[in-house]
Amino acid sequence: MPNKSAARAGSAPADRLVDEALRPRVTREVADDLAVDALLRDRAGKPPFDEAARLREAGLPALLTPPGPDRRGTDWRTACGVIREIAAADSSIGELLGRHYALSWSARFFSTPERADALERRAVAEQWLWGGSTEVPGAEAATEDGLTLTPADGGYVLSGGTTLAAGVQVADRLVLGGVGTDTGDSLIVCLDPERPGVTADAEHDRLGQRLAGAGSIGFDGVLVPADEVLGTVPRDEHAVSPFATLAPLVLRLALVHVSLGTAEGALAEARDSNRATPGRWPVPGPDESAYPDRPGVDPYLLLAYGELVTAVHTAAAVVESATEALARGLLAGSALGVDERADIAVLVAAAEATTCRSAMQITTRILELTQGAGSAADTLGFDRFWRNARMLTAQASPTHRLRDIGDHYLNGTHPPLTLRA
Known part of the structure; x- marks a missing residue:
């Protein structure tokens, strides 16, 4: 390391x-x-x-x-x-x-x-x-590409490898989930990444989120003392504490706020570019001669920004509702019930679906809005907002989230109590 x-x-x-x-x-x-x-x-x-x-x-x-x-x-x-x-x-x-x-x-x-x-x-x-991931596969899915924890004197031996989306080379501590070879249960451990036997490789040439510190990390017989094992997650989801299963929801909602911030940042920079640099709307209107150098009065540009601002405000409102619900769930602690956890999961899913669509709509559309500002789109690198949004939303399919929301609303089905994001 x-x-x-x-x-x-x-x-x-x-x-x-x-x-x-x-x-x-x-x-x-x-x-x-x-x-x-x-x-x-x-x-x-x-x-x-x-x-x-x-x-x-x-x-x-x-x-x-x-x-x-x-x-x-x-x-x-x-x-x-x-x-x-x-x-x-x-x-x-x-x-x-x-x-x-x-x-x-x-x-x-x-x-x-x-x-x-x-x-x-x-x-x-x-x-x-902190870096890492508490997501672990089931025992039947554990392969040489996953993380395993084998009992040893004074603790466990951690072996295998995994990929992380952030913090691979800069984290001071890693939180990781691995499968115990003796029971098949998931163990959550906390360890120093500079320990002997730990190797890390940065992921180069990413489409987006290039500075998050993504990469792969490997463990070659790394000793994990017993006091670095935070806890055990049973294979039976019905035996898992509802509070513990807030862990993936906390991460998902944190990433929703990242996506929302990305969309807001993209929209603000595009606005500043259009204000500062006179240019022509890329799709001429019937009265285009009235505003070739005054984008602030271009009705088509105003309409576009109106749509995008509305989209980001809509996403922000849904995200705020999910944030409030999750905050209440975290305060409940071990008293959190299964029904309350299900309601939180649905609100987080709604926030993901709404923000995913808004972020992609906004970061794609601003590439059009800034075309008329000379070379500003290239100089200011507006494409990075789209690349970052695409990377963030790739793993949170709105289709899957909307299906879960519909199943909960129509059939009363609870999202599974799982550590998988």
Whole structure:
């Protein structure tokens, strides 16, 4: 694994974590900083060591922790707002931060409150950035390409490999799900990626989300002490705690906020380009001679922006409803019931379906809206918004989500209690 000590040199100490009163300004400053060179960094496609250092310096990795004397944490709603604002400036870093926040709750989902509290205190003090995935295949699907945990003296031996969508080379801790070879149950573990036997390779030439730090990671007989096992997930879904199965919903909703932020960022940059650069609407209208150099009065351009703004507002409203429901579910903790979890899952699915369509509509349409602004579309790299949105939405098919929503509404069917996203 790469040495991250240099990248961590600018990390904020624990006593300089983001104060609630300063958080909006700090978030805005980080977003503005990322927006300045977002296009250049996207084209370079390097691992996000510098970007991770910027997040740590601002204290953002420690944001989603319980408030306390030495922890100025905040709630899930606020964290989602931060994800969305960062994603509007740089979609890749929004995903990196969103996945970090989702994974930072892993101990709460799978371990004891005492263990979760101790782990979070250390994570805050050391400004950890989390990476990994709690999604695991069933025992019958476990192959040499998956992760297995074999019992050994003092713990387990982790073997195999997996691919991750973010944080492969910059994460300070990995949360991973593997299949126990003795029971077939899924085990959730937390380990240091710099441990001997761990190898990581960045994924190059990605279509989008090039700075999220995607890649593959392998484990060659890596010892995992027993105290690094957060918990066990039984194969029988009926034996799984409804609260634990919020883990994939938290991740899915975090990525929804990334997609929504991407769409909002794309729309704002296209608007600024059209305002600043006179140009001709790409599809001439009958009275085109009246506004060749005044796009602000072009009725066709105004109509297009009206449609796109409405689309993003619609998505934002659905996402807000899902965010509120999930926040209530997280507060319920172990008292969360199966029916409540099902309702949350349906709202998250609705947010995914709506945002997926809006993000693709907006990021595709702005390529047309900026054609009339000379070479601005090429200079400002508007294609990156489409590429990022395509990468984010590829795994969240609106068709599948809408089918699940319809099945729940028509037949009362509950989405399965699963850790699969």
